[in-house]
Amino acid sequence: MKKYVACAVVFLALVALETFSCPVWAARTDLSIEVNKEKREVIVPAEVNGKYFDVPTRHGVSYVGGSNGEKSILRALSDEKKFHEALVEIGAVPGNNVKMDDMKAGPDSGVSVEGSKLDVFVTWEGSKGEIPFDDLIKASEERPSDYRFAGNLEVAKTANAGCILCLDSCAAGITSNASYPTGTTQHNLVEFVGDKDVLPPDGTRVFVIFRLAQ
Amino acid sequence: MIAAIKALYNAFPIAMLAGTALFRITWLEMRVNLGxxxxxxxGILAVILGTWSRFFVKLLDVRGTTANLCVCGLGIFLLSGxxxxxxxxxxxxxxxxxxxxLPFLWINATIAGFLLLGWLALFFANRKQRAPRN
Structure with a gap:
């Protein structure tokens, strides 16, 4: 009997090793960001993270190579520092007004990010055109979105968190939703989850479009 | 060998129950790789159960393993919904x-296969041990 069990264990270990060591299961981290100066838009490739269909998060889009790469609804496959560069290229101006101390704000004393206003959309194979990013997110308290180029390049360089789009105002995200000031998620005032009725299935490749608002 | 497998098998649902409980703490989930x-x-639980298996005889036999699976499974269900x-x-x-x-479906199928095959292996190993020798 021991022989059979040992054989089964070795077999399962080999199968597991073969499956888990296959690079196809690791997300790519080196895809390029598309910059269209004429349309004044930046397109970031990303993947859907099904974990946040049910679990709340404050991260909308994070670079998979950063420490928050697996903590967001969409895991970006391009670096957040390059994303910052791309937004500057299309003429967006960073706000850089939220400091790390503002992240300790109380429930009523939060600060909202400033910077160029952006319209954010997502597309994927089979999507009905460009879907507004807002439609993909369920918030416990809905507010009209106000995505801004927050900047925060220095924090991004030191923290390497990978934050590309934060769902509330943040001192680390390159872009944030100014409708929700700092402290919103810290104090559990609002919870955000991915809307599985709108988003494609877990793992689907999507493209996040950041367009400079007119 | 069998003792090590029993320890590894029984440690899995306990670690998963603990992981699921930690997963519910949003503050922690946002900051730490809970995986x-x-x-x-x-790993730690498997080493503890394997090293001091004589203290966990009841947990590591078939009845104990089944009870462990049921209790942890119920706990995970109650915690995660x-x-x-x-x-x-x-x-x-x-x-x-x-x-x-890795798709969730594949991982769930692997977990189900591991739990089912592991339980069957332990059940038959236990029966073999108890069978009278001629």
């Missing part, structure tokens, strides 16, 4: 391995 915590807990039952444990494993593109 690493799960795998570390699994029906909607998250098939995503939380799989997400923990996926994040721990750093293989974020």
């Amino acid at each position: 690493w915590i799960f795998f570390a807990l699994w 029906r909607t998250r039952l098939f995503s939380t444990p799989a997400a923990l494993i996926r994040e721990g391995l750093g293989l974020t593109r």
Whole structure:
């Protein structure tokens, strides 16, 4: 009997090793960001993270190579520092007004990010055109979105968190939703989850479009 | 060999229950790779159960293992709820391995296979041990 069990264990270990060591299961981290100066838009490739269909998060889009790469609804496959560069290229101006101390704000004393206003959309194979990013997110308290180029390049360089789009105002995200000031998620005032009725299935490749608002 | 497998098998649901409980703490979930915590807990618990198996004889026999599976399974269900039952444990494993593109379905099928085959192996090993020798 021991022989059979040992054989089964070795077999399962080999199968597991073969499956888990296959690079196809690791997300790519080196895809390029598309910059269209004429349309004044930046397109970031990303993947859907099904974990946040049910679990709340404050991260909308994070670079998979950063420490928050697996903590967001969409895991970006391009670096957040390059994303910052791309937004500057299309003429967006960073706000850089939220400091790390503002992240300790109380429930009523939060600060909202400033910077160029952006319209954010997502597309994927089979999507009905460009879907507004807002439609993909369920918030416990809905507010009209106000995505801004927050900047925060220095924090991004030191923290390497990978934050590309934060769902509330943040001192680390390159872009944030100014409708929700700092402290919103810290104090559990609002919870955000991915809307599985709108988003494609877990793992689907999507493209996040950041367009400079007119 | 059998003792090590029993320890590894029984440590899995306990570590998963602990991982699921930690997963519910949003503050922690946002800051820490809970998949690493799960795998570390699994390893530590397996070493504890395997090294001091004589103190856990009742837990490691077939009845104890079945009870462990049921209690931890119920705990995971109560903690994660029906909607998250098939995503939380799989997400923990996926994040721990750093293989974020592994589909939840595959991971859940692997967990189910591991639990079923492991239980059958322990059941038959136990029966063989108890069988009278001629």
